[in-house]
Amino acid sequence: MIATDLRTSPTRVRAVAGERADAAATGPASLAALADAGLRVPVLGGGTVRHVNLDVAASAPALDAVVQHVARVIPYYSSVHRGSGYASQASTALVEDARVTVARHVGARDDDLVIFTRNTTDALNLLASAVPGDTVVLDLEHHANLLPWRSRRVVVGRTTIAETIDALRDELGAAPVALLSVTGASNVTGEVLPIAELAALAHEHGARLAVDAAQLLPHRRVDLAAAGIDYLAFSGHKAYAPFGTGALVGRADWLDVAPAHLAGGGAVEAVRLEAVEWKTGADRHEAGTPNVIGIAALARALDELDRLGDGPRREHEAALTARLHEGLADIPGIRVIRGFDDADDRLGIATIELERGSVGLIAAALAAEHGISVRAGRFCAHPFFDRVASRANGLRASLGAGSSADDVDRFLSALAGLVADGPAHAYERTPAGWCPRVDDRPLPVIG
Incomplete structure (x- = not known):
């Protein structure tokens, strides 16, 4: 203890x-x-x-600014992407503008995907379906970053961060690893992990780094490109936008060949009875009608956090x-x-x-x-x-x-x-x- x-x-x-x-x-x-x-x-x-x-x-x-924004945009709520009406075009713009806002807020690279999900758990389950190999995690993870990984190797944390990083180094060097996935900050103790150092460690061993930022992002600015993070998952409901939306942001290659997160309309280029041609990019994993209001709320919350500084x-x-x-x-x-x-x-x-x-x-x-x-x-x-x-x-x-x-x-x-x-x-x-x-x-x- x-x-x-x-x-x-x-x-x-x-x-x-x-x-x-x-x-x-x-x-x-x-x-x-x-x-x-x-x-x-x-x-x-x-x-x-x-x-x-x-x-x-x-x-x-919810932030007051988010509630007010939702009240302003909800009269324009409509189906997105293929509607010809004014409200549909407005809703489509809300979703796609929000994608840009999220990317900017988290310091995404130009070719990173922003995929809207229900929450962090949903985002990490999506990522788990795309990882082409083993994933290493720490025992201090929230269940959302512990349970989804299909091929999981768990490192038990030591009494210090320094010793824990040494243990991770040993595990990453023991056998090939595709991904190191860690929490940005413990939801039990609030202790913040050295993300940039962990990214460098993962890359040194040919692995990528995913960060569960559900706790960290509402409190600290996170910069994917600067820190070397490959994938970032977070929830709107912890970031003052409790309207049922989260996001997975990160590199496209794994996600473009992963099974569609949901099989349905919007995720496909063409459907025939004998075959399906799936899209690439964010659309591949966002089948069905998106949570337009939740996505708009999340973007407005991130803008407000930027304004607060x-x-x-x-x-x-x-x-x-x-x-x-x-x-x-x-x-x-x-x-x-x-x-x-x-x-x-x-x-x-x-x-x-x-x-x-x-x-x-x-x-x-x-x-x-x-x-x-x-x-x-x-x-x-x-x-x-x-x-x-x-x-x-x-x-x-x-x-x-x-x-x-x-x-x-x-x-x-x-x-x-x-x-x-x-x-x-x-x-x-x-x-x-x-x-x-x-x-x-x-x-x-x-x-």
Whole structure:
């Protein structure tokens, strides 16, 4: 287990929580305007509080700019590519302009393909069908980058990134490899891997590099050409465009000869009863009617992230991440999970485990009593979690461009109280997880 044991006295916890409350006004405010800003949610016992969303690593709320863009373009929604009507031509332009936007945002090479998919999992499954040989992955991968590969060789991570890279080098040199596929940043610890170094390592051994950028891209600018990345997969729903679209960006040759991801209209040049002539390029893998609105939303989100700027986003998140981890260091009875002793770069993610008690119960109480959303579990990274944690499940808090110092401080204060004193209400464990025994919160009225 690699973990940091964090202990202090309950008195100090409460004192520090008070100090943070006093300092919140001077801490980082939200950097981006999100659709859930100002959302109020009911809590047990009556009343409402401002919702604190610290589950953005799972799915981020939409940017206001994205919602407004969707409202503007949806009247023009129509079928694409072969329609003669004005709306059809407008929708076609939205899709093809979005392809250019995605390519520009991720630093794609001129001959790279941009293929729209449902999400990162879909994109990596598509890539897996195209790999002409073995794929090497790390055990720290999200299941989306662990399960799809048909010929998979897994390297178990070491206690440091440096030692892990040495282990990858040994594996890549042991037998021919077509692809090294790694996460850009762990969705459990937030630790960022040295992508350019891994690309050079893969290329040195005649392999290509694929990056699962589901976590990394919403927080950092990714440049395929500059870093030497061959394939990049990511999701709109983690990049503030939760409208059901992701993308696979990368080299065309493997994809042009791979089986069509979906067999259907739009992916073919000609169909005869005895034979099919498949297209090459992005069309080969985008059969059927595309998610025009989702694609437009994704492009608008990436434009907005560009407008916010990589530097300001990194500075904003770094300040909040430091505040989060410093606060966790003042709470007794928890451990912050780490993957590597030498990781000096991480996103705004912290996963903790309790010395005693249930993280599921704490997560339920944070939501029901404090209006704070986090996530409990193993985060679709079971092999990695089982290796670095000492308990069955963890509790993850994750930040984004819409997070603020007040969000962090409310979480730390509520967590400290729950760990020290337990929930104020009674809960029971059900097949759906921990739930209040008596839940008097009204259901939302939507629509």
